[in-house]
Amino acid sequence: MSVVVGVVVFPGTNCEMDAVEAVDGLGGTGRLLWHGDDDLSGVDAVIVPGGFAHGDYLRPGAIARFSPAMEAVTRFAADGGPVVGICNGFQVLTEAGLLPGALQKNSGLKFLCRPTTVRVESSNSALTVSAMVGAELSIPINHFEGNYTCDARTLQQLRDEDRIVLRYVGNPNGSIDDIAGVCNEARNVVGLMPHPERACNELLGSTDGAVLIRSLLAAAA
Amino acid sequence: MQFSVLVDIRLRGGISDPAGATIERVLPVLGYEGIADVTVGKTIRFTIDAVDAEAAQAAAAELTESFLTNPVIEDADLTIETVSPGAGT
Numbered sequence: 001m002s003v004v005v006g007v008v009v010f011p012g013t014n015c016e017m018d019a020v021e022a023v024d025g026l027g028g029t030g031r032l033l034w035h036g037d038d039d040l041s042g043v044d045a046v047i048v049p050g051g052f053a054h055g056d057y058l059r060p061g062a063i064a065r066f067s068p069a070m071e072a073v074t075r076f077a078a079d080g081g082p083v084v085g086i087c088n089g090f091q092v093l094t095e096a097g098l099l100p101g102a103l104q105k106n107s108g109l110k111f112l113c114r115p116t117t118v119r120v121e122s123s124n125s126a127l128t129v130s131a132m133v134g135a136e137l138s139i140p141i142n143h144f145e146g147n148y149t150c151d152a153r154t155l156q157q158l159r160d161e162d163r164i165v166l167r168y169v170g171n172p173n174g175s176i177d178d179i180a181g182v183c184n185e186a187r188n189v190v191g192l193m194p195h196p197e198r199a200c201n202e203l204l205g206s207t208d209g210a211v212l213i214r215s216l217l218a219a220a221a
Numbered sequence: 222m223q224f225s226v227l228v229d230i231r232l233r234g235g236i237s238d239p240a241g242a243t244i245e246r247v248l249p250v251l252g253y254e255g256i257a258d259v260t261v262g263k264t265i266r267f268t269i270d271a272v273d274a275e276a277a278q279a280a281a282a283e284l285t286e287s288f289l290t291n292p293v294i295e296d297a298d299l300t301i302e303t304v305s306p307g308a309g310t
Contacts, residue, residue, distance in 0.1 A: 059291055102293035109239035147237055174237060
Protein backbone atom coordinates (compact mmCIF):
# COMPACT_ATOMS: atom_id res chain seq x y z
CA MET A 1 0.00 0.00 0.00
CA SER A 2 1.33 3.38 -0.89
CA VAL A 3 2.16 6.06 1.66
CA VAL A 4 -0.72 8.48 2.16
CA VAL A 5 0.31 12.13 2.52
CA GLY A 6 -2.31 14.53 3.82
CA VAL A 7 -2.14 18.02 2.32
CA VAL A 8 -3.80 20.64 4.51
CA VAL A 9 -6.00 23.15 2.68
CA PHE A 10 -6.84 26.51 4.25
CA PRO A 11 -8.89 29.24 2.61
CA GLY A 12 -6.25 30.89 0.42
CA THR A 13 -3.96 27.88 0.05
CA ASN A 14 -2.95 27.58 -3.61
CA CYS A 15 -0.24 24.91 -3.86
CA GLU A 16 -2.21 21.91 -2.63
CA MET A 17 -2.62 20.29 -6.03
CA ASP A 18 1.07 20.77 -6.83
CA ALA A 19 1.85 18.85 -3.64
CA VAL A 20 -0.68 16.10 -4.39
CA GLU A 21 0.64 15.75 -7.98
CA ALA A 22 4.23 15.49 -6.74
CA VAL A 23 3.35 12.88 -4.13
CA ASP A 24 1.24 10.84 -6.57
CA GLY A 25 3.96 11.03 -9.22
CA LEU A 26 6.49 9.53 -6.82
CA GLY A 27 4.36 6.57 -5.84
CA GLY A 28 2.57 7.99 -2.82
CA THR A 29 -1.05 9.01 -2.48
CA GLY A 30 -1.85 12.65 -1.83
CA ARG A 31 -5.04 13.38 0.05
CA LEU A 32 -6.47 16.84 0.69
CA LEU A 33 -7.34 17.65 4.32
CA TRP A 34 -9.73 20.54 5.04
CA HIS A 35 -8.51 22.99 7.69
CA GLY A 36 -11.80 22.77 9.58
CA ASP A 37 -11.49 19.04 10.21
CA ASP A 38 -9.89 17.94 13.45
CA ASP A 39 -9.03 14.57 11.92
CA LEU A 40 -6.12 13.61 9.70
CA SER A 41 -7.97 10.50 8.46
CA GLY A 42 -5.08 8.19 9.28
CA VAL A 43 -2.53 9.72 6.88
CA ASP A 44 1.12 8.66 7.13
CA ALA A 45 2.61 12.14 6.63
CA VAL A 46 1.43 15.74 6.35
CA ILE A 47 2.35 18.56 4.00
CA VAL A 48 1.27 22.09 4.93
CA PRO A 49 1.47 23.62 1.46
CA GLY A 50 2.10 27.08 0.08
CA GLY A 51 -0.33 29.87 -0.60
CA PHE A 52 -1.86 32.67 1.42
CA ALA A 53 -3.79 30.94 4.19
CA HIS A 54 -6.58 33.21 5.46
CA GLY A 55 -5.24 35.89 3.11
CA ASP A 56 -2.07 36.20 5.22
CA TYR A 57 -4.08 38.72 7.26
CA LEU A 58 -2.44 39.85 10.49
CA ARG A 59 0.70 37.84 9.60
CA PRO A 60 1.33 34.85 7.33
CA GLY A 61 0.23 31.77 9.24
CA ALA A 62 -1.08 33.70 12.25
CA ILE A 63 -4.71 32.69 11.79
CA ALA A 64 -4.13 29.33 10.11
CA ARG A 65 -2.38 27.98 13.17
CA PHE A 66 -5.62 28.06 15.16
CA SER A 67 -7.37 25.75 12.68
CA PRO A 68 -8.73 22.44 13.97
CA ALA A 69 -6.52 20.70 11.39
CA MET A 70 -3.44 22.32 12.90
CA GLU A 71 -4.36 20.99 16.34
CA ALA A 72 -4.46 17.55 14.75
CA VAL A 73 -1.16 18.20 12.96
CA THR A 74 0.41 19.27 16.26
CA ARG A 75 -0.68 16.00 17.91
CA PHE A 76 0.50 14.03 14.86
CA ALA A 77 3.91 15.72 15.04
CA ALA A 78 4.16 15.12 18.79
CA ASP A 79 3.62 11.42 18.12
CA GLY A 80 6.54 11.47 15.67
CA GLY A 81 4.58 11.76 12.42
CA PRO A 82 6.48 13.42 9.56
CA VAL A 83 5.28 16.97 8.80
CA VAL A 84 6.65 19.30 6.14
CA GLY A 85 5.69 22.96 5.76
CA ILE A 86 6.45 24.48 2.38
CA CYS A 87 6.58 28.28 1.96
CA ASN A 88 3.34 29.52 3.58
CA GLY A 89 3.26 26.14 5.31
CA PHE A 90 6.67 26.92 6.85
CA GLN A 91 5.25 30.23 8.08
CA VAL A 92 2.27 28.37 9.58
CA LEU A 93 4.57 25.92 11.39
CA THR A 94 6.67 28.73 12.91
CA GLU A 95 3.55 30.58 14.03
CA ALA A 96 2.25 27.33 15.53
CA GLY A 97 5.49 26.93 17.47
CA LEU A 98 6.29 23.61 15.79
CA LEU A 99 9.45 25.20 14.38
CA PRO A 100 11.59 28.01 15.86
CA GLY A 101 12.11 31.48 14.40
CA ALA A 102 9.98 33.51 12.02
CA LEU A 103 9.86 34.56 8.39
CA GLN A 104 10.25 38.30 7.84
CA LYS A 105 9.98 40.23 4.59
CA ASN A 106 12.69 39.68 2.00
CA SER A 107 15.66 41.98 2.56
CA GLY A 108 15.68 43.04 -1.10
CA LEU A 109 12.16 44.49 -0.75
CA LYS A 110 10.81 42.36 -3.60
CA PHE A 111 8.49 39.44 -4.00
CA LEU A 112 10.74 36.69 -5.40
CA CYS A 113 9.61 34.05 -7.88
CA ARG A 114 12.52 32.24 -9.48
CA PRO A 115 14.70 29.14 -9.31
CA THR A 116 17.23 28.99 -6.49
CA THR A 117 20.00 26.58 -5.62
CA VAL A 118 19.85 25.00 -2.18
CA ARG A 119 22.43 22.75 -0.57
CA VAL A 120 21.48 19.77 1.57
CA GLU A 121 23.14 20.37 4.95
CA SER A 122 21.76 17.41 6.88
CA SER A 123 20.27 14.12 5.75
CA ASN A 124 18.89 13.58 9.23
CA SER A 125 15.35 14.91 8.82
CA ALA A 126 12.00 13.78 7.45
CA LEU A 127 12.61 15.83 4.30
CA THR A 128 16.22 14.92 3.54
CA VAL A 129 16.66 11.31 4.67
CA SER A 130 17.14 10.13 1.07
CA ALA A 131 19.30 13.10 0.03
CA MET A 132 23.09 13.36 0.03
CA VAL A 133 24.69 15.97 2.27
CA GLY A 134 26.32 18.56 0.03
CA ALA A 135 23.99 17.91 -2.89
CA GLU A 136 22.93 21.13 -4.62
CA LEU A 137 19.34 21.19 -5.80
CA SER A 138 17.62 23.61 -8.18
CA ILE A 139 14.26 24.41 -6.59
CA PRO A 140 12.07 27.49 -7.13
CA ILE A 141 11.04 30.03 -4.50
CA ASN A 142 7.88 32.13 -4.60
CA HIS A 143 7.55 34.44 -1.61
CA PHE A 144 7.65 37.92 -0.12
CA GLU A 145 8.13 36.86 3.49
CA GLY A 146 10.84 34.22 3.24
CA ASN A 147 13.67 35.91 5.11
CA TYR A 148 14.26 33.51 7.99
CA THR A 149 15.19 35.06 11.31
CA CYS A 150 15.66 33.92 14.89
CA ASP A 151 17.51 35.10 17.97
CA ALA A 152 21.23 34.37 18.38
CA ARG A 153 20.66 31.63 20.95
CA THR A 154 18.21 29.79 18.69
CA LEU A 155 20.59 30.09 15.74
CA GLN A 156 23.42 28.61 17.80
CA GLN A 157 21.14 25.79 18.89
CA LEU A 158 20.09 25.07 15.28
CA ARG A 159 23.75 24.91 14.26
CA ASP A 160 24.87 22.82 17.22
CA GLU A 161 22.05 20.33 16.74
CA ASP A 162 22.49 20.04 12.95
CA ARG A 163 18.95 21.32 12.43
CA ILE A 164 19.65 23.58 9.45
CA VAL A 165 18.72 21.05 6.78
CA LEU A 166 18.91 23.28 3.68
CA ARG A 167 20.93 26.41 2.91
CA TYR A 168 20.73 28.71 -0.10
CA VAL A 169 23.70 28.88 -2.42
CA GLY A 170 23.45 32.60 -3.23
CA ASN A 171 21.10 33.91 -0.56
CA PRO A 172 18.08 35.41 -2.37
CA ASN A 173 16.14 36.92 0.52
CA GLY A 174 18.48 37.82 3.38
CA SER A 175 17.78 34.76 5.52
CA ILE A 176 20.09 34.53 8.51
CA ASP A 177 22.96 32.09 7.92
CA ASP A 178 21.54 31.41 4.40
CA ILE A 179 18.86 29.22 5.98
CA ALA A 180 16.35 27.76 3.51
CA GLY A 181 14.97 25.02 5.76
CA VAL A 182 15.10 23.88 9.38
CA CYS A 183 13.77 20.96 11.39
CA ASN A 184 12.53 20.52 14.93
CA GLU A 185 14.41 18.79 17.72
CA ALA A 186 12.86 15.40 16.91
CA ARG A 187 13.70 15.96 13.20
CA ASN A 188 10.22 14.86 12.04
CA VAL A 189 8.94 18.41 11.41
CA VAL A 190 10.66 20.37 8.63
CA GLY A 191 9.93 23.77 7.15
CA LEU A 192 11.40 25.27 3.99
CA MET A 193 10.68 28.25 1.78
CA PRO A 194 11.59 26.67 -1.60
CA HIS A 195 8.94 24.59 -3.36
CA PRO A 196 10.22 21.02 -3.97
CA GLU A 197 6.77 20.00 -5.25
CA ARG A 198 7.30 22.38 -8.18
CA ALA A 199 10.55 20.67 -9.12
CA CYS A 200 9.39 17.08 -9.58
CA ASN A 201 8.73 17.04 -13.32
CA GLU A 202 10.97 17.70 -16.34
CA LEU A 203 8.25 19.94 -17.74
CA LEU A 204 8.82 22.34 -14.84
CA GLY A 205 12.54 22.66 -15.52
CA SER A 206 13.89 20.64 -12.60
CA THR A 207 13.32 17.31 -10.92
CA ASP A 208 15.66 18.12 -8.03
CA GLY A 209 12.74 18.43 -5.60
CA ALA A 210 11.86 14.78 -6.06
CA VAL A 211 14.55 13.57 -3.66
CA LEU A 212 12.97 15.67 -0.90
CA ILE A 213 9.43 14.44 -1.52
CA ARG A 214 10.82 10.90 -1.79
CA SER A 215 12.49 11.42 1.60
CA LEU A 216 9.14 12.36 3.10
CA LEU A 217 7.58 9.20 1.66
CA ALA A 218 10.48 7.16 3.06
CA ALA A 219 10.18 8.81 6.49
CA ALA A 220 6.47 7.98 6.54
CA ALA A 221 6.76 4.37 5.41
CA MET B 222 -17.02 48.18 32.17
CA GLN B 223 -16.03 48.66 28.58
CA PHE B 224 -12.56 49.78 27.55
CA SER B 225 -11.11 50.77 24.22
CA VAL B 226 -7.78 49.24 23.36
CA LEU B 227 -5.24 50.51 20.86
CA VAL B 228 -2.46 48.09 19.98
CA ASP B 229 0.48 49.82 18.31
CA ILE B 230 2.59 47.14 16.60
CA ARG B 231 6.03 47.78 15.16
CA LEU B 232 8.79 45.62 13.78
CA ARG B 233 11.66 44.99 16.14
CA GLY B 234 15.00 46.66 15.42
CA GLY B 235 16.87 44.87 12.66
CA ILE B 236 13.76 43.29 11.19
CA SER B 237 13.30 43.95 7.48
CA ASP B 238 10.84 46.81 6.83
CA PRO B 239 10.50 47.24 3.04
CA ALA B 240 7.58 49.66 3.37
CA GLY B 241 9.47 51.96 5.73
CA ALA B 242 12.65 51.78 3.63
CA THR B 243 10.77 52.59 0.43
CA ILE B 244 8.99 55.59 1.96
CA GLU B 245 12.24 56.90 3.40
CA ARG B 246 14.04 56.50 0.07
CA VAL B 247 11.48 58.55 -1.85
CA LEU B 248 11.32 61.47 0.63
CA PRO B 249 14.31 63.45 -0.77
CA VAL B 250 12.88 63.04 -4.27
CA LEU B 251 9.73 64.77 -3.06
CA GLY B 252 11.74 67.55 -1.44
CA TYR B 253 11.45 66.40 2.18
CA GLU B 254 14.78 66.69 3.96
CA GLY B 255 16.01 65.63 7.39
CA ILE B 256 13.55 62.78 7.86
CA ALA B 257 14.97 59.47 9.02
CA ASP B 258 14.07 56.28 10.87
CA VAL B 259 10.83 55.74 8.95
CA THR B 260 9.12 52.56 10.05
CA VAL B 261 5.74 51.17 9.08
CA GLY B 262 3.80 49.20 11.64
CA LYS B 263 0.15 48.53 12.22
CA THR B 264 -2.49 49.47 14.71
CA ILE B 265 -5.35 47.33 15.88
CA ARG B 266 -8.28 48.80 17.80
CA PHE B 267 -11.00 46.98 19.69
CA THR B 268 -13.19 47.26 22.74
CA ILE B 269 -13.13 44.84 25.62
CA ASP B 270 -15.39 44.19 28.59
CA ALA B 271 -13.57 43.86 31.90
CA VAL B 272 -14.21 44.48 35.59
CA ASP B 273 -11.57 47.21 35.77
CA ALA B 274 -8.71 48.78 33.83
CA GLU B 275 -6.17 46.39 35.26
CA ALA B 276 -8.14 43.36 34.07
CA ALA B 277 -8.61 44.96 30.65
CA GLN B 278 -4.88 45.59 30.43
CA ALA B 279 -4.06 41.99 31.38
CA ALA B 280 -6.52 40.48 28.90
CA ALA B 281 -5.41 42.76 26.07
CA ALA B 282 -1.74 42.04 26.80
CA GLU B 283 -2.33 38.30 26.71
CA LEU B 284 -4.21 38.59 23.39
CA THR B 285 -1.47 40.78 21.95
CA GLU B 286 1.30 38.41 22.90
CA SER B 287 -0.42 35.18 21.90
CA PHE B 288 -2.10 36.25 18.66
CA LEU B 289 -1.87 39.87 17.53
CA THR B 290 1.93 39.94 17.40
CA ASN B 291 4.74 37.53 16.73
CA PRO B 292 7.22 38.32 19.52
CA VAL B 293 10.12 37.02 17.37
CA ILE B 294 9.80 39.98 15.01
CA GLU B 295 7.35 42.46 16.56
CA ASP B 296 6.91 44.68 19.62
CA ALA B 297 3.69 46.33 20.72
CA ASP B 298 2.44 49.08 23.03
CA LEU B 299 -1.06 49.09 24.46
CA THR B 300 -3.17 52.16 25.18
CA ILE B 301 -6.31 51.51 27.18
CA GLU B 302 -9.11 53.97 27.86
CA THR B 303 -12.46 53.69 29.56
CA VAL B 304 -15.37 53.83 27.12
CA SER B 305 -18.32 53.40 29.44
CA PRO B 306 -18.61 52.75 33.14
CA GLY B 307 -20.50 49.59 34.06
CA ALA B 308 -23.99 49.64 35.52
CA GLY B 309 -24.12 50.86 39.09
CA THR B 310 -20.80 52.66 38.99
